[in-house]
Amino acid sequence: MSRTLPFLLLTILPWAATAKPVRLAHRHSGDENPTTTQPAHGQAVGRVVLADGQPAEQVSVMVKGTTIGTSTEADGSFRLRLPAGKQTLAIAYLGYVTQEIEVDVPNRATVTIPAVTLAKSAQQLSEVKVTAGRTINQRPTSVSKMPIRPLDLPQAVVTVNQETLEKQQVLRLSDALVNVPGLYVTSTTGGTQEELGSRGFAYGSNNTFKNGVRFNNGIMPETSSLESMEVLKGSAAILYGNVAAGGVLNLVTKKPKFEQGGSAALRVGSFGFWKPMVDVYGAVGKSDKVAYRLNTSYEQANSYRDEVKSDRFYVNPSLLFKLTPKTDMLVEGDYLRDNRTPDFGIGAVDYVIIPSRSRFLNVPGALNATSQTSTTATLTSRLNDTWQVRAVTGFQHYDNELRSASRPTGSIVQGPAYGNWNRGLQRTETSENYFLAQLDLTGNFHTGFLGHTLLVGADADQYQTNTLAYTNPASPTSASTAVSTYDVINLLDLNREVAQPALRLKGFGDLERNINTQANTRRAGFYAQDLLSFSEKVKALVGLRWSYQETPSDVYYYNTVVNRQPQANGQVLAGTFKQNRRYDNAFSPRLGLIYQPLKTMSVFASYSNSFSPQANTVADLNGQPLPPSVIDQYEVGVKNDLFNGALSANVTAYRIVNSNQIQSVLPTDPRFATASNQNSPQELAGEVTSKGVEVDVQSKPYLGWAVIAGYSYNNTAYTNSNIYTNGSRLRYNPAHTANASLFYTLETGALKGLTAGVTGYYVGDKLAGRNPRLLNPADGKPWATADANKFISIPDYLLFDASLGYTHNRFGLRVKLANLLDELSYNMHDDNSVNPIAPRTFAATFSYKL
Incomplete structure (x- = not known):
């Protein structure tokens, strides 16, 4: 049974016969009945855990015989303002024995209550349906x-x-x-x-x-x-x-649980899709100190795209150790293997999409094989009722091998060759190790009238990445990463016969290792953040982080034209070696002001910034590396819990400005002539601005109904550029998105457990292709002819999904129809990865609770 209880259930607890109607409040709130006046007040803080040592969330903590009370947070803690003097606190939770604790509350001071452990009740209760007890604005993340x-x-x-x-x-x-x-x-x-x-x-x-x-x-x-x-x-x-x-x-x-349970399911769908899934959890043996969970699945499918197939396997084991009543260790593993046909879409010629949903342009034998293995250990220890420490260590290994044709872009030269594409082969192998260590200390305390929720932390991580690229050994440009020709086809007419070049590769085996790039990014950071509570209505969130980052990379060249010395294995380093080094650091401040005129309403304004390091190869006019770009962010908003928490409605407006956007110094700039670096010098002089509004709406289930809805508007554009038109939008970002989901569940009657739902999702117009340029970057002058860069307008679309589900005892069935209107649009990168969205599809999931 869920530990999140609706307020109504609290009235049936054993002590309820002597209590007045309960009014719960949230942490940091003063919860006296406003009609009751008291000459002096203090506060009590404490923590509640269950019999197995787990934190008890949403436990009722009431002053016996009054309406003063609160409920515990996700970590089991509570803070309650109450009259000074001797008071009796009743701590109650469904299925557990109610405890009454005598406290002597000092005037204008805080009394700390030792941790309260609730024992399970032997009283049997009839089945009770438990719904969400907190809104999205109340539950910590x-x-x-x-x-x-x-x-x-x-x-x-x-x-x-x-x-x-x-x-x-x-x-x-x-x-x-x-x-x-x-x-x-x-x-x-x-x-x-x-x-x-x-x-x-x-x-x-x-x-x-x-x-x-x-x-x-x-x-x-x-x-x-x-x-x-x-x-x-x-x-x-x-x-x-x-x-x-x-x-x-x-x-x-999903996390381990001490109670035994789980599920087995099979999902089937359109285009030969099938996916068995298993999820089991419980205590290890009969232990109350060690619990486990195991999620695993296998997936196989074809596609609405011709010749595209996928094959996946996943397993996610985890163990929870209750080391002491105050200390937990959670160890999680994660392994995913994903093999699928690489698919760069349907192609474009001269920034015009070639209409199709299914046409496939890759070569035989194309494969993208990826595996990712990770493990994470999280140690959480509650030092006392004020302080908690959390330490995380993580490791991840990522492997990818890509064998594919290059991205399809047809010739735009008018004539017989118009639309011809030299279909080339590319092959890369990438291996990456990632390490992380993180330590956080959080505290909740007061200094005089001022309340603090403090976070102090440090983290360090490291990426070790090795990327190997292949090329055609017979190509005169084998020292580059250019792909090599497999054949020539015409994107406008795949049946057209096109003359083939004399030099062609038969397959991926003809490619040789070419360039090996080894990167070893190292980062570290120290940060502190404090939520200051000046009163129940006025708060501020302040913080600062210092970050350090190293981005060294070494580039090795194999078998260049000028130095071919094959060894026994046919490969050898060509002796060409290039080192790149960058060392960056940045401060990231944060300031946010919160005003809460009501306990269920918050008005806020904030400023913060982020930073974006430059690439290793970027240098200024003097050949020196450029510092990171600092991006300023401003945000204002209103958060509301309406109708006694049944509905949450939040509105946010933001403005994000990168006023030191990297851009090229043009040859027409007077500084260029005397610069020591005339090889594509850069400077932090451009500006990009993003602004928009977002609306988020979510409801808790009410009489079987549940709603999720939202809307966003965004405009991201160049606001100061020496090449692009000011005001021109950046690519890939929809101007508008909107969503609405409505679900209804029958809670009584012969069809109890039947759920029906519909989801609508709108994505507004987007731009792909390439931003047209005012000037030629090569010479800084207007183009002699029109700039070849063009936008591609991606059509907006509206998706409708419908679902139906039914559960009876341990069995369940869910069916879904996606994209009911069979809308057609695209996800695009530049003009060479035009991927149509999925058509109307069907899926069904059969499940059994263990």
Whole structure:
């Protein structure tokens, strides 16, 4: 049974016969009945745990015989303002024995109550349906690293819970994005990953996390093991260092439980899709100190894209150790193998999309084989009722081998060759090791009238990346990474016979190793952040981080034209070696002001910044490396819990300015003539501005109904550039997104357990291709002829999904129809990765609870 209880259930507890109607409040709130006056007050703080030592959330803590009370937070802690003098606290939780504790409350001071352990009750209760007890504005998130409610956070946060993920039968992250306005897919380059963006900025591996640890987003993560998906919008640099300005995404996997349980399921769908899934958990033996969980799945499918196939295996084991009543150790493993056909889409000629949904342009034998293995250990110890320490260590290994044709771009020269594409081969091998260590200390205390929720932490991580590229040994440009010709086809007419070049590769085996790039990025950071509570209504979040980053890379060249000395294995380093080194550091401040005129309403304004280091090869006019670009972010918003918490509605407006955007120094610049570096010198003189509005709406279940809705507007454009038109939009970012999901569950009657739902998701117009340029970067002068760069307008689209589910006893069945209107649009990168979205598809999941 869930430990999150609706307030109504508390009235049936044993002590309820002597209590007046209960009015619960939240942490940091003064919870006296406003009609009761007392001459003096103090406060009591404490923590409640269950019999197995786990924190007890949403436990009722009441002053006996009054309406003064509160409920415990996710970590079991509570803080209650109450009249001075002797008081009796009744601590109650459904299924556990109620405890009464006598406290002597000092005037204008705090009394600390020793940790309270609740014992299980022998009383048997009839079946009770438990619904969510907290709104999205009340439940703390792990992505914020602080034990505070989102209502107290001057930043937009969205959490998508497990129930929603299951109702929508989420298969990929893109399926879950329909619940988060302003988070969108920017492209699906190669069809092997989903590249995300928010507020005009791309999420890379730096911005994507699993259980608080970065993961390589070169592979599509598994969603069947997710407990929730957390999105922290806007700046997160103070917590995570070098992250893009749009926000961060954290995937939270399912955790071990001491009660025995689990499920087995089979999902089938269109295009030969099938996927068995198993999830089991429980205590190890009969131990009350060690629990486990194991999620695993296998997936195989064809595709609406001709000749595209996929094959995946996933396993996610975890162990929870109760080392002491105050200390837990959680060890989590994660392994994913993903083999699929690389697919760079349907192609474009002269920035015009070639209409098709299924045409496939890759070569026989193309394969993208990826595996990712990770392990994470998290130690959490409550030092006392004020302080808690959390230490995380993580390791991840990522391997990828890509064998594919190059990205399709046809000739734009008018004549017989118009649309011809020299289809080349590319082959790369990438291996990456990632290490992380992180230590956080959090405390909740007062200094006089001022309340503190303090976070002090440090982290360090390291990427060791090795990338090997292949080329044609017979090519005169074999020292470059250019792909080598396999054949020539015409993108406008695949049946047209085209003359083939004399020099052609027969297959991937003809390619030789060419360039080996070894990077070893090392980062470290120290940060402190404090939520200052001046009163129940006025708060401030202040913080500062210092980050350090090294980005050395070494480049080795194999078998260049000028130096071929094959050894026994046929390969040898050519003796060409290049080193690149960068050392960067940056400060990331944060200031947020929160005003809460009501306990269920928060108005906030904040400033923060993030930083973006430059590439190793970037240098200024004097040949010196450029410092990181610093990006300023401003955000204002309102968060509301309406109708007694039944509905949460949040509105956020933001402005993000990179006023030192990197751009080229043009040859027409007077400084260029006397510069010591005339090889593409750069400077921090451009500006890009992102601005927009986001609306998030979520309800708790009410009479069987549940709603999720949202809207976002964004405009990201050049606002100061020496090449591009000021005001021209940056690519890949939709101007508008909107979403609405409505679910209804029958809670009584013969069809009890029947759930029906519909989801609508709108993505507005986007731009791909390349931004047209005012000047020729090579000479800084207007183009003699028109600039060859052009935009591609990506059509907007509206997706409708419908689902139906039924559970009876241990059995369940869910069916889903996606893209009911069979809308056609594209995810694009430049003009050479044009990937159509999926057509109308069907899926069904059969499940059995163990």
